[in-house]
Amino acid sequence: MTEIWQGLIRAVQLLVSFDAEVVEIAARTLRIAGTSSLLAAIISLPLGTLIHFRQFRGKGALINIVQTLYFLPTVIVGLFVFVLLSRAGPLGELGILFTPQAMVVGQMVLITPIMLGMTISALSGVRKELLETATSLGASGSQLGLLVLREARYAVLAALLLGFGRALSELGVAMMVGGNIDGYTRMMTGAIWLATQRGDLELALALGIILLFLALVISIVLNRLQQRRPQ
Amino acid sequence: MTEIWQGLIRAVQLLVSFDAEVVEIAARTLRIAGTSSLLAAIISLPLGTLIHFRQFRGKGALINIVQTLYFLPTVIVGLFVFVLLSRAGPLGELGILFTPQAMVVGQMVLITPIMLGMTISALSGVRKELLETATSLGASGSQLGLLVLREARYAVLAALLLGFGRALSELGVAMMVGGNIDGYTRMMTGAIWLATQRGDLELALALGIILLFLALVISIVLNRLQQRRPQ
Amino acid sequence: MSRPPSMIRITALTHRYGDREVLKGLDLSISRGETFALIGPTGAGKTTLLRIIDLLEMPSSGEICFDDRPVPGSGKQRLQMRRRMSLIHQKPQLFDSSVYDNVACGLRWRGNKETETVRKVGSILETVGLDRYEGRDARTLSGGEAQRVALARALVLEPEVLLLDEPTANLDPVSTSRIERLIRSIARQRSTTMIMATHDMSQGQYLADRIGVLIDGRLVQTGNSTEVFRSPRSEEVAGFVGMENIIEGKVVASAEGIATVKTGSDPDGTTIQAVSDQPVGREVHACVRPEDITLAPATHRSSARNSFRGTVTGVASSGPLSRVEVDCGFALVALVTRLSTEELGLEEGAAVVADFKATAVHVIERSAHR
Amino acid sequence: MSRPPSMIRITALTHRYGDREVLKGLDLSISRGETFALIGPTGAGKTTLLRIIDLLEMPSSGEICFDDRPVPGSGKQRLQMRRRMSLIHQKPQLFDSSVYDNVACGLRWRGNKETETVRKVGSILETVGLDRYEGRDARTLSGGEAQRVALARALVLEPEVLLLDEPTANLDPVSTSRIERLIRSIARQRSTTMIMATHDMSQGQYLADRIGVLIDGRLVQTGNSTEVFRSPRSEEVAGFVGMENIIEGKVVASAEGIATVKTGSDPDGTTIQAVSDQPVGREVHACVRPEDITLAPATHRSSARNSFRGTVTGVASSGPLSRVEVDCGFALVALVTRLSTEELGLEEGAAVVADFKATAVHVIERSAHR
Amino acid sequence: RVPALKIATTSSLYDTGLWAHLEPLFEEQHGVKLHVFRVGTGIALDHGKRGDVDAVVIHDRTREEEFVAGGYGVERVPFAYNYFMIVGPEDDPAGIAGLKPEDAFRKLLEDGAQDPDRIVFISRGDDSGTHAKEKAIWQAAGFAYHEVQESSWSKARDGYVKAARGMGPTLLMANEKGAYTLTDNGTFLAYKGNLELVPIVETGAMLLNEYSVIAVNPDRHPGTNAEMAGNLVEFLTSPDIQDIIGSYGVDEYGVPLFSPCAGAEPGE
Ligand SMILES: Nc1ncnc2c1ncn2[C@@H]1O[C@H](COP(=O)(O)OP(=O)(O)OP(=O)(O)O)[C@@H](O)[C@H]1O
Ligand SMILES: Nc1ncnc2c1ncn2[C@@H]1O[C@H](COP(=O)(O)OP(=O)(O)OP(=O)(O)O)[C@@H](O)[C@H]1O
Numbered sequence A, B: 001m002t003e004i005w006q007g008l009i010r011a012v013q014l015l016v017s018f019d020a021e022v023v024e025i026a027a028r029t030l031r032i033a034g035t036s037s038l039l040a041a042i043i044s045l046p047l048g049t050l051i052h053f054r055q056f057r058g059k060g061a062l063i064n065i066v067q068t069l070y071f072l073p074t075v076i077v078g079l080f081v082f083v084l085l086s087r088a089g090p091l092g093e094l095g096i097l098f099t100p101q102a103m104v105v106g107q108m109v110l111i112t113p114i115m116l117g118m119t120i121s122a123l124s125g126v127r128k129e130l131l132e133t134a135t136s137l138g139a140s141g142s143q144l145g146l147l148v149l150r151e152a153r154y155a156v157l158a159a160l161l162l163g164f165g166r167a168l169s170e171l172g173v174a175m176m177v178g179g180n181i182d183g184y185t186r187m188m189t190g191a192i193w194l195a196t197q198r199g200d201l202e203l204a205l206a207l208g209i210i211l212l213f214l215a216l217v218i219s220i221v222l223n224r225l226q227q228r229r230p231q
Numbered sequence C, D: 001m002s003r004p005p006s007m008i009r010i011t012a013l014t015h016r017y018g019d020r021e022v023l024k025g026l027d028l029s030i031s032r033g034e035t036f037a038l039i040g041p042t043g044a045g046k047t048t049l050l051r052i053i054d055l056l057e058m059p060s061s062g063e064i065c066f067d068d069r070p071v072p073g074s075g076k077q078r079l080q081m082r083r084r085m086s087l088i089h090q091k092p093q094l095f096d097s098s099v100y101d102n103v104a105c106g107l108r109w110r111g112n113k114e115t116e117t118v119r120k121v122g123s124i125l126e127t128v129g130l131d132r133y134e135g136r137d138a139r140t141l142s143g144g145e146a147q148r149v150a151l152a153r154a155l156v157l158e159p160e161v162l163l164l165d166e167p168t169a170n171l172d173p174v175s176t177s178r179i180e181r182l183i184r185s186i187a188r189q190r191s192t193t194m195i196m197a198t199h200d201m202s203q204g205q206y207l208a209d210r211i212g213v214l215i216d217g218r219l220v221q222t223g224n225s226t227e228v229f230r231s232p233r234s235e236e237v238a239g240f241v242g243m244e245n246i247i248e249g250k251v252v253a254s255a256e257g258i259a260t261v262k263t264g265s266d267p268d269g270t271t272i273q274a275v276s277d278q279p280v281g282r283e284v285h286a287c288v289r290p291e292d293i294t295l296a297p298a299t300h301r302s303s304a305r306n307s308f309r310g311t312v313t314g315v316a317s318s319g320p321l322s323r324v325e326v327d328c329g330f331a332l333v334a335l336v337t338r339l340s341t342e343e344l345g346l347e348e349g350a351a352v353v354a355d356f357k358a359t360a361v362h363v364i365e366r367s368a369h370r
Numbered sequence E: 001r002v003p004a005l006k007i008a009t010t011s012s013l014y015d016t017g018l019w020a021h022l023e024p025l026f027e028e029q030h031g032v033k034l035h036v037f038r039v040g041t042g043i044a045l046d047h048g049k050r051g052d053v054d055a056v057v058i059h060d061r062t063r064e065e066e067f068v069a070g071g072y073g074v075e076r077v078p079f080a081y082n083y084f085m086i087v088g089p090e091d092d093p094a095g096i097a098g099l100k101p102e103d104a105f106r107k108l109l110e111d112g113a114q115d116p117d118r119i120v121f122i123s124r125g126d127d128s129g130t131h132a133k134e135k136a137i138w139q140a141a142g143f144a145y146h147e148v149q150e151s152s153w154s155k156a157r158d159g160y161v162k163a164a165r166g167m168g169p170t171l172l173m174a175n176e177k178g179a180y181t182l183t184d185n186g187t188f189l190a191y192k193g194n195l196e197l198v199p200i201v202e203t204g205a206m207l208l209n210e211y212s213v214i215a216v217n218p219d220r221h222p223g224t225n226a227e228m229a230g231n232l233v234e235f236l237t238s239p240d241i242q243d244i245i246g247s248y249g250v251d252e253y254g255v256p257l258f259s260p261c262a263g264a265e266p267g268e
């Protein structure tokens, strides 16, 4: 229990002292997780909207598969991307294994199914009648897509947040694909993990608290954005 | 790339030969993740419904905090529960550290915020008018809760699935709190992790594929259940 | 007056949304077994009032007594009260399940036995003309079918108080009269208290014991249908209840309860005789319902107190009636049967005599604030 | 017949939901600038037909031509066509944004300049009586306000074809006539083609050039309002369009275009004279609209071809008219003005004479299959 | 971007902070970025086999020799060593203090079968270098490893526990359960503050723990940075660095954590 208090105190100390290393790791974490979330969102929003609107054979099966990928363990994603990018693997030529780019790729594999699946279920909450009204008023396919995203914005934002949260808090991909290299590919979770391995539980807790603090700020900002009515 | 094929072949071999150890680990994984998901659902559904319906000061803030907890890294949850349950910790008396029970507790800490938060956003998709209609027809608070869960069943099921998926695919809690003990607390992800540590990437991939296969079966079954109309 | 005990009594009820005052100090008491119709323009606050009575919303201020007991604050007690009522919302919202489940839900929520529920649901669906619809997915119903399911869902509960918000807005005339007869028979047989918001004036007249006119959040007049439709208290009400002829004038003579109203502003304007107590010199509106005006050929010698020669300026027929506009110095609108229109050869330019009785004229004091 | 080019032509249109056939082989052609009203009982298929015309749904079979071109399969071309139309849905669905945004969206989707949009939206909101509502959250509007926003949203697009599904179902009489006048003026000024589903018969009569009666998925009759309301083609239509008096009988004589119909089955039943070509011996229905029957005191000597003595069995008044049921061997329903009801002292048990002309009787061959 | 030299190293070297200490020295000397992966022995070797790293630095002699024999590595170069130790609860319930490691293990197994609740041993169970050493000691004690795993001691709920985790968490677990475990001294020293465990058996030839560096064979993976890998081997065996390794840890723990052995097998 004392560890938790000490962790808290340490967290506050690190935060107020603006510890250079912590700041650097936090910035890197946000950059990498932010990039992968952004890219995953850019894929998921239109694709999810498309899947939502189109009727095709195997749609149910596709959604089932996407939902199954929610269960992808990070180690497996890490391993899979690792095998692909490893020098002996098919994309070994790129030589991006153990780089932030590779981590972005891995995280995208991890979170795109989540964002995609949750976007689809968010959209399915929008009434059919509303969409037909818009169709009658002459909305084109993409205009309809924007409308449905707007109507479901609360749930869509939740889906995006969830994906971002997963990217921010995952460890397996960062470890397997990034290599947890000090000063280059180490993210918050990697630092936390290392601290636990070294027996510095206080530091681990402190870093965890800082990560959550970051997350809180982000989720407040996003929620504010979402609540502000567009003029 | 060959590893992926070999992993696939190995996965099929393990599946068809009904490898005793894999079956045991898979069963344990389902039992533990299933228990924690069930308990988390039992907490989240009524609590989420309550939060959805009640208006109170700080509701927005509460939801923000819950959403922030989506970001909880598994290591941190593991560490936190470890510190609580360790002999020196406040709940050390229970002596349940490194047991499946402890893992259930840890996983609940991890997934309850996800189930709760996603349930709340699922419910927020149900039209106010519908609820007022039910109220007019004499639905009590709990009846209203059941109705709203039913109306949002698609999204609620997605939330539960997501939580279950997180429990099934997480590693940090199982390692920190369960100890990844052979034959006792080792789950699929622990076995996968171990295989990667040993450098047996094939086995790791094979186990990963089996885990996904399990997940696929579960998500198909749940989706079927949800589509079947209650009489 | 010894009235039966009041089922719903509202005192000084005010409701605000944001800083819009939507209901402005209403007082209203409705007796057990009474059928009360709320009429008023769109946005007047009818739905809001029904919602407040159904305890869906807490009024900003004012008091409501239900069955002579003030409405409690506790959720459980409110639920008890609410379960004695049933509100049919203006936009029927059906649950995402079968028609049967939709109609059964209220009974289930009250813990009815399922066998009982099956019987009741079957019989009410038959009553609203939807037998064999039990198994249908409620979301695929047509507008009118949905409306009838919503009705059935409320009626099956046999509530003590039935609140209806535009119950027949989506129905064709045949279904409408079927539902109207149903509502009427329920009101009579079960002596259910009913409050209905309707924009269908004739529905209000046909079904209600008493009518309240709600305009801009104020209950400007309540009374039986004759009072409301023939003696509106203000120009506003007069306009709303279809008194299309509202003629400005001034009382110039008054004798034996008959007032003479000079129309227009010029000194030798036409005069209208009306049964009224308004004193000489008062600025008034003389109001006449279009259906109280008879038209006759120009050759006709009339015995009516008010008889004016004029020229037809327009004829519009809709259904069994024609609406004929006549210029006889001032503009008059008359509603006559299509039969007479044809017999009299009423068409633009035709010369006619427009007659109406002194009793058909309702005189309202012209309010200063206009 | 040289008709103007058809704007919408439907051939052998059939639509199924599951294995319910909701539209059964419709043929219909609507000319540019025409106003067409679809009337029919709830669940007849009106909404389905409008949805298919608006290209929201693909019919199960049959062809639709829009502006003389068959409706294409490609989404893009369908969008082009759809943008020339505008459907006001039966249940108005407003988007979760301001009233302004709701009305502006169609213009924005068509890429209009925002300054233009501001002007147009402002002006249409004024027209429907909702100026100063721009900033309101659309979800907080009352039923009638929402309906008007939905109307404004479609009208602001100035479509070539306007499809209206029960456009005034939620409106009070004052708003209704305002909207009706608006629709009428749009039809005239812009020569917009209009198809409206309505359950308000008088609205259909007032606004439409032509009326189609849709019953159980079949377009059983189309024609102008006189044809539909006075000469229904079948008993079914007769019942639906308010010909409340449908008397079974048999033609016993026929001369100079006047048929004599003996009512009932007993040999010395009453006879009715009707303008009709039906041959002697044919089993028929003699139909009379209630408003075509005049009631007179029992002492009255009538010159009408059909004049029956009877006893009043019921009086119900609603609005300007009273519905009087008379037993004169067979049951008759007459609609008379409230004025006459009072003058004649019509009440249960009163003896009266019911008159109607031979031209007021519409004779339909009794179909074998009943 | 500065070219990077990638090495996979075992956790015990990394967690003691030795690499963090050496890294800037090497980077400055050779103008290169050093990317150090902290991984298990198995995956370190695998990284080496597929050419994803340029060198591996580990402590499992048997597998190192296999690696080189398989043509994956250039040469196995030992550069430092220290000793494993058996740690356990202070009251030493099995009474193994002072025994030779193999005798201690035999006693643990025999007594543990009688009283598995009190005599508990946590095994790394993950094929790490430490686990390999544990198996070797069992072998020396006269048991095939599968015999240990199938013993009644192992079958009991507590008793012989195979928990596959890192060394540090294994120590924490042993601490929680009041159990014995085999650990390298570096990790033990790092964790000491959190532990109630004490060293029970620290001497015996079996406990020798040697660390070697192997450059990945450039013939197999032409893309690897063979030249710089050679520089690393040279660096680690250079006298200056050997001195630094030999004194590392004195500041923090009061004792050196490693003994240098510059390319030669440490004397036994
Ligand atoms: N939640 C709300 N927030 C703000 N204004 C509201 C809200 N609900 C209703 N109003 C406004 O209150 C007024 C009264 O609404 P109400 O629904 O009671 O009218 P109504 O008499 O039922 O009208 P209608 O005949 O059109 O249904 C309307 O002007 C409406 O815009
Ligand atoms: N998606 C659907 N699936 C099955 N049946 C449907 C579906 N949509 C409509 N129907 C049925 O088709 C019939 C015609 O419906 P439609 O909505 O066209 O009627 P309508 O003439 O507009 O009736 P109303 O006047 O009540 O609006 C109805 O009986 C309805 O129940």
Ligand SMILES: [Mg+2]
Residues within 6 Å of the ligand: C046, C047, C048, C090, C165, D142, D143, D144
């Ligand atoms: Mg209303």
Ligand SMILES: [Mg+2]
Residues within 6 Å of the ligand: C142, C143, C144, D046, D047, D048, D090, D165
């Ligand atoms: Mg319809």
